[in-house]
Amino acid sequence: MAIDLRGRVAIVTGAGGGLGREHALLLAKRGARVLVNDLGGASDGRSAAAEAVAEEIRRNGGEAISNGADVTDVDQVAAMVEQAKAAWGRIDILVNNAGILRDRTFVKQSLDDFRLVIEVHLMGSVNCTKAVWGEMIEQGYGRIVMTTSSSGLYGNFGQSQYGAAKMGLVGLMKTLSLEGRRNDVRVNCLAPTAATGMTEGILDEQALAALDPALVAPGMLALVCDDAPNGMILCAGAGSFECAHITLTQGLYVGADAHAPERILAGIDRIRERAGEMVPVAGMEQSNHELSRVPALQSAAADG
Structure with missing residues (x-):
């Protein structure tokens, strides 16, 4: 038309x-x-x-x-x-x-x-x-x-x-x-x-x-x-x-201890890896994705 x-x-x-x-x-x-x-x-x-x-x-x-x-x-x-x-x-x-x-x-x-x-x-x-x-x-x-x-x-x-x-x-x-x-x-x-x-x-x-x-x-x-x-x-x-598109890769969970910066640098190629990347509809999708990687929250979700 x-x-x-x-x-x-x-x-x-x-x-x-x-x-x-x-x-x-x-x-x-x-x-x-x-x-x-x-x-x-x-x-x-x-x-x-x-x-x-x-x-x-x-x-x-x-x-x-x-x-x-x-x-x-x-x-x-x-x-x-x-x-x-x-x-x-x-x-x-x-x-x-x-x-x-x-x-x-x-x-x-x-x-x-x-x-x-x-x-x-x-x-x-x-x-x-x-x-x-x-x-x-x-x-x-x-x-x-x-x-x-x-x-x-x-x-x-x-x-x-x-x-x-x-x-x-x-x-x-x-x-x-x-x-x-x-x-x-x-x-x-x-x-x-x-x-x-x-x-x-x-x-x-x-x-x-x-x-x-x-x-x-x-x-x-x-x-x-x-x-x-x-x-x-x-x-x-x-x-x-x-x-x-502004995309978000699957990324890498490294935790938050004193050695996190070094693990980020060592894993930078994996963080860049575009396989499975997402196109978030809104900003909260980044937060939701990151929170889903936290072991304690994963355990809580499994128990719930």
């Missing part, structure tokens, strides 16, 4: 170009009414880049408005959400896409730049999500996408601040996917690989041609539709889609 978003209202941040533009265009193509956000300094709260995308949607028969809010500014974000509600009465979909790069090795990285990247990527997503969360819970429906990255999942040289922010978004998503489940508010992460202004100078021309941002947007659409998954990390690039 085709994904149909008629009647849905979506906000896409950082949508004046690149991935965000493709997200906004595809949402509108599938019938959603879209608030296109991109940072701008116009006195009327709109940015030229956001308005250009909104106008493109309108020319193609869709409904769109533009907004120039800075996602790091809570008041501007609140006004952005109110703008969408004033136009269309509700918010169903939020795609947190706004981001910046300040690539430098950690030794050369200023703390101001580190904080700025965290503020835009992580706190910007927190601000936007917080602004729509209560209404989504109350209406019993919501779809939220956090934009993570392989740099957060696996690390990337020179991107300590970016990686920290992007992995923080995974932790945020995992918790919110649990908290929103009862009210059908589903939260997922999208980890894109795409040729955008943020990747210029990093990839060669052939790779850039293959990594069209339009090839990532279908993954976003799958994460915001009625039948969307919940709590997923969807990786996307060049028309290929994968799922990333």
